Amino acid sequence: MDDRAWLKPETSYESYGVEDARITAIDGAYFVNYSAVSEHGIATGLVETVDFRSYTRHGIIFPPSNRDVALFPQRVNGLYLCYHRPMPGEFGRYSIWLSSSPDLVRWGDHRLVLQGSEMGWDSGRVGGGAPPIWAEHGWLSIYHAADRQQRYCLGAFLASHADPAQVIARTREPIFIPEALYEVSGFFPNVVFTCGVTLVDGIIRLYYGAADDSIALAEAPLTSLLGLMTAS
């Protein structure tokens, strides 16, 4: 373990590690959710910081098995929102769900948002990626999906501003696939996986993990990305 890590495993829910941190700025503070991995399974924890020195722990916000939580940067209809990805149990497919919260800690009113397909690039699993971004035509999300050979690609969808459980449009084919040498080979080959995206001056900047080994950056105009979407 990195001795200089900012967030280290401390609780019994983190004995195997803290992973896939996603940062969302909300109301002047930074909320960092992460996968809390232990013998009890994979849950999602939340900490809050203003300076990235100290932080306040908010405990486990989603019990096992649930990860890929992506917090919205602002309230919608008075409530905080997030996408999350429960793990299927005895049956059911991997799916992204929406839920709402009065305090970012306690979540409910869970609704299904998006599922992978039976075949193809998103038939293995799907899950939230970067925190959603407010764009003119809707909430923009870049998410990940894997096929049954565990090749991880990225897709995008646009959800209603008023009700982000409603997908307005989505890409049917992956927008980003492992191609570069550092994406197709490494600790976990054939993986591109994002936890953070920015939209500045019409340019999407996609920060992503490549083969679970390095962090890389890709850029595209928002208009190009939207052009790849079809109505849902």
Added chain:
Amino acid sequence: MDDRAWLKPETSYESYGVEDARITAIDGAYFVNYSAVSEHGIATGLVETVDFRSYTRHGIIFPPSNRDVALFPQRVNGLYLCYHRPMPGEFGRYSIWLSSSPDLVRWGDHRLVLQGSEMGWDSGRVGGGAPPIWAEHGWLSIYHAADRQQRYCLGAFLASHADPAQVIARTREPIFIPEALYEVSGFFPNVVFTCGVTLVDGIIRLYYGAADDSIALAEAPLTSLLGLMTAS
């Protein structure tokens, strides 16, 4: 489907059925949580009623895979509480968790309460049973557990009044096992499973499903039940 059923499948989360209803009286209303079963998995839904004629839906309070929710009949430290039983994902054992809520709809601060053992009567799975009962020495819960041959028995534990994530004492052996003909044979043989228990004048009355076929009643003095527990 029973045409006279009080609660019928209505939403896309209930297409396979609504099961295992548990009723808790809180603040003058009745809250009924149930397993909402569909192609999306097994989730937990909540409705509220005052007269058992009409009801108000509160949606999905725990996303798949999560069932065996048992609501506490009163707030503790200002928050509503429940036990719930997330389904293990890629790893982790069946366990009962506690969480808290400001409104009975949105739940968080999930903490592990109780796990089954590696061997024996509770090595297959465990889960909440009846809503917890306030007893003099702690919150009393009757819960179910199954062994790896899917024989379902009942156990009991006592949790701290101030923090019901802390188990004070529990039974190590089952307190109730399938023995009668209607328990060992039926739709799902070798099952006793409770969703409701009362404590009146020192007598525990255990209403339980037998072999997923019929409803039966067993009674015992509370003192006898407590006598079977050992400190946790």
